Amino acid sequence: MRDSTLENTLDDQPPFLTWRALHIIVALSLVIEIAAFAALRWIYR
Amino acid sequence: MSNLDWIVLCGTLAAIVGFGVWRTRGAHDMSRYLRGGNQESWLTIGLSVMATQASAVTFLSMPGQAYQDGMRFIQFYFGLPLATIVISIVFIPRYFQARVFTAYEFLEARFDRKTRQLTAFLFLLQRGLSAGITIYAPSIIVSSVLGWPFRLTCLCIGAIVIVYTIVGGARAVSQTQKQQMVIMLAGMAAAFVVIVWRLPADVTVGKALRVAGALGKLDALDFSTNPNTRYTLWSGLLGGFFLSLAYFGTDQSQVQRYLGARSIGQSRVGLLFNGLLKIPMQALILLVGVMVFVFYQFNLPPVFFNQAELTRAKQTVAAPTIERLEEEHAGTFAKQRVALERFLRATDATDRAAGRRDLQRAVERTATVREEARRTIAAAVPDANTKDSDYIFLSFVMANLPRGMIGLLLVVIFCAAMSAVAGELSALASTTVVDFYRRSIRPQASDAHYVRAAQVFTALWGALALAFAVFASLLDNLIQAVNILGSLFYGTILGIFLLAFFTRRLGANVVCIAAVLAEAIVIAMFGATKISFLWYNVVGCMAVVALATLLHRVTTSAGRA
Numbered sequence: 001m002r003d004s005t006l007e008n009t010l011d012d013q014p015p016f017l018t019w020r021a022l023h024i025i026v027a028l029s030l031v032i033e034i035a036a037f038a039a040l041r042w043i044y045r
Numbered sequence: 046m047s048n049l050d051w052i053v054l055c056g057t058l059a060a061i062v063g064f065g066v067w068r069t070r071g072a073h074d075m076s077r078y079l080r081g082g083n084q085e086s087w088l089t090i091g092l093s094v095m096a097t098q099a100s101a102v103t104f105l106s107m108p109g110q111a112y113q114d115g116m117r118f119i120q121f122y123f124g125l126p127l128a129t130i131v132i133s134i135v136f137i138p139r140y141f142q143a144r145v146f147t148a149y150e151f152l153e154a155r156f157d158r159k160t161r162q163l164t165a166f167l168f169l170l171q172r173g174l175s176a177g178i179t180i181y182a183p184s185i186i187v188s189s190v191l192g193w194p195f196r197l198t199c200l201c202i203g204a205i206v207i208v209y210t211i212v213g214g215a216r217a218v219s220q221t222q223k224q225q226m227v228i229m230l231a232g233m234a235a236a237f238v239v240i241v242w243r244l245p246a247d248v249t250v251g252k253a254l255r256v257a258g259a260l261g262k263l264d265a266l267d268f269s270t271n272p273n274t275r276y277t278l279w280s281g282l283l284g285g286f287f288l289s290l291a292y293f294g295t296d297q298s299q300v301q302r303y304l305g306a307r308s309i310g311q312s313r314v315g316l317l318f319n320g321l322l323k324i325p326m327q328a329l330i331l332l333v334g335v336m337v338f339v340f341y342q343f344n345l346p347p348v349f350f351n352q353a354e355l356t357r358a359k360q361t362v363a364a365p366t367i368e369r370l371e372e373e374h375a376g377t378f379a380k381q382r383v384a385l386e387r388f389l390r391a392t393d394a395t396d397r398a399a400g401r402r403d404l405q406r407a408v409e410r411t412a413t414v415r416e417e418a419r420r421t422i423a424a425a426v427p428d429a430n431t432k433d434s435d436y437i438f439l440s441f442v443m444a445n446l447p448r449g450m451i452g453l454l455l456v457v458i459f460c461a462a463m464s465a466v467a468g469e470l471s472a473l474a475s476t477t478v479v480d481f482y483r484r485s486i487r488p489q490a491s492d493a494h495y496v497r498a499a500q501v502f503t504a505l506w507g508a509l510a511l512a513f514a515v516f517a518s519l520l521d522n523l524i525q526a527v528n529i530l531g532s533l534f535y536g537t538i539l540g541i542f543l544l545a546f547f548t549r550r551l552g553a554n555v556v557c558i559a560a561v562l563a564e565a566i567v568i569a570m571f572g573a574t575k576i577s578f579l580w581y582n583v584v585g586c587m588a589v590v591a592l593a594t595l596l597h598r599v600t601t602s603a604g605r606a
Contacts, residue, residue, distance in 0.1 A: 025321070029126060030126040033324045037119065040258075040263050043254075
């Protein structure tokens with residue numbers, strides 16, 4: 001079903017970093033964001 | 046609205062739609078029309094995924110919600126980044142390798158046709174109805190605040206979307222969504238700056254946050270373990286994770302966005318980009334609402350933000366009561382201002398604590414008057430919409446922002462509505478064509494025939510959504526039902542997909558029976574308990590997996606015996 005041009009691009013490589021690094025960055029961002037919301041409440045309580 | 050606002054509004058919308066149609070002209074084969082020809086970069090994928098999820102209600106209602114309840118709604122999104130990681134690893138490679146046009150197509154390869162069409166039907170049911178709400182909700186607010194005719198507003202939003210979605214298909218949707226999302230983000234950032242600028246000269250961002258914090262508007266985290274509390278850290282992390290997994294992983298309106306990527310890698314990065322940016326974006330929108338709240342601590346707000354309903358109530362016998370409440374509201378507000386000044390002048394911790402208590406009491410008194418006004422309006426005009434939080438942000442924009450900014454924020458609202466509706470219509474049409482028309486009605490037709498069929502179905506779904514939007518006000522209970530419909534089905538659908546991904550021996554019949562039983566459990570939960578809807582996604586998914594496994598074991602051992 002897919003056109004032939006796509007066959008050559010099924011490389012599964014991220015354009016930067018590695019998959020593991022990208023996944024860790026996204027997971028860490030959540031931890032940092034939750035910590036930031038806790039800090040915001042504490043600083044301006 | 047000034048001429049400048051009209052120019053900004055009409056010029057920007059025309060430019061975005063014109064550019065989208067021009068860039069995507071001539072999409073005459075199925076791959077290009079339904080999947081954008083697999084040409085999109087990760088940035089386009091990421092922005093269009095965000096734009097599909099962000100409806101106009103996001104920009105109209107969320108600031109109002111932050112005004113009333115503070116930042117706690119942000120917890121709803123805590124499961125999203127984790128879900129994008131799982132989808133990036135598990136879902137996307139499987140969809141690409143199976144070479145599907147729709148997510149449901151994958152289910153036939155693993156189970157059978159009825160499993161595929163059952164889930165596709167559930168998607169069409171919930172998304173078909175919610176497309177109407179996506180047009181209706183902003184139209185009712187915008188038409189009420191701006192005094193535009195309601196049906197004309199629905200038509201303006203709906204007709205433009207239907208035209209460019211028919212002409213350019215999935216690529217036109219993604220290309221316009223990219224521009225629309227950039228404008229939405231820039232518009233809300235500009236709104237934040239302008240609101241801070243409109244605060245009194247001696248009130249810095251720090252002072253504004255101190256006021257918001259003292260009045261509980263920065264309490265984003267709720268550690269309560271009560272399952273009836275709608276937004277908590279736990280329901281956000283776990284319930285939000287399952288909801289996001291179902292929405293981004295199995296809802297064709299999202300799957301279609303990342304299937305248009307030029308490679309698996311671009312698709313995965315686009316989704317992870319969404320996981321990274323979603324919470325900061327929603328926090329910005331909520332913070333805009335918090336700043337509007339702070340603005341109205343220094344400036345007298347209306348006693349009721351939905352001016353149209355307030356005016357209607359003033360034309361009844363309740364007029365003297367409302368006028369008295371308006372005077373009382375102005376009086377309590379003046380006292381609140383004094384308490385606010387004292388709080389801001391406090392230099393040591395003791396003074397600050399006393400000032401905070403006085404301010405909180407003063408704000409409670411003003412809120413009591415507002416609540417009395419709401420009850421008076423409800424009694425005077427029985428069919429009135431007395432939930433005015435949806436009207437706070439737009440009323441603020443119209444009354445307080447400079448010329449040009451009003452037009453820009455209306456562009457934000459229209460872009461949000463159009464991007465969400467376009468994503469929905471394109472997904473509805475592709476599912477109808479691929480999972481029903483091509484699979485069961487005309488299996489051997491040409492590519493050009495299926496593109497024409499997709500165009501016809503886009504027009505039909507668009508017309509249905511418009512009709513639903515126009516007549517939705519007559520069906521108030523239906524609107525509430527549609528709003529919860531998604532969460533009633535998402536858990537079950539996700540469970541079916543997880544079984545398809547991770548099991549090899551389970552048969553289609555066992556999965557279908559488990560899905561029906563799990564759905565019955567979720568509907569019983571909805572009818573009999575007050576558990577937050579976020580937990581339905583967890584229960585539905587777990588129930589399908591557990592029941593299917595159990596049934597498989599029972600039938601296998603019965604077969605052996």
